[in-house]
């Protein structure tokens with residue numbers, strides 16, 4: 001479904017990604033890990049059609065740079081690190097922004113009841129239907145994340161891409177978000193790609209991952225086969241002190257840490 005071959009891209013003279021290749025099938029989820037500045041957000045921007053690139057990014061066999069933004073928006077929804085709303089929209093209207101790609105004449109048509117019902121369905125799915133008439137500027141960071149997830153769902157995308165989605169979320173909300181995203185991919189039609197800094201979250205919720213270092217992939221595959229050496233190379237730092245055993249669920253890791 002998504003196939004990257006020898007992808008290189010960056011900003012002006014700053015080449016960030018250098019020959020990145022991987023495949024992702026429908027129903028798979030992929031976590032992108034790596035230290036600050038290694039190119040994770042740049043990878044997301046390239047996949048979502050925001051950067052020029054050399055090499056190839058194929059989405060359902062079509063080269064991403066040749067797909068019109070409106071079409072791309074029906075396939076990919078992005079929750080960026082800086083998802084922001086600068087106007088005083090209600091939650092309902094904010095989520096409706098995700099529907100406009102599906103309207104025949106875009107913003108000049110008042111959405112009919114089908115679209116309004118779909119927005120309500122998305123709000124209910126993420127558990128914030130009761131907030132629908134509130135102004136977005138009055139929400140907490142965590143509530144706002146849920147609004148952006150609802151807006152992403154309203155696009156009816158095939159892929160949701162998240163850049164550090166656990167920002168602003170308490171531990172319960174993080175678990176709820178990743179459980180929801182896991183369930184969302186279970187129909188084998190949807191795919192999640194997420195940038196994460198929390199390795200425990202990554203190992204617990206994602207089957208596959210890539211580790212980026214200076215714009216190159218140094219590990220790809222099942223995160224259960226990740227070694228401490230891989231992490232040491234990625235972060236130039238001994239994460240062993242903080243991660244007791246990558247194969248243990250979070251609960252056990254925390255229990256062990258408590259005993260130390």
Ligand SMILES: Nc1ncnc2c1ncn2[C@@H]1O[C@H](COP(=O)(O)OP(=O)(O)OP(=O)(O)O)[C@@H](O)[C@H]1O
Pocket residue numbers: 011014016034035036037038039040041042043
């Ligand atoms: N718009 C831009 N113009 C020029 N350079 C940029 C731009 N955006 C990012 N960069 C540079 O590209 C490199 C990769 O940035 P990127 O945002 O992809 O890193 P990242 O892995 O997502 O980092 P972080 O974990 O800190 O979010 C960095 O050196 C950054 O300074």
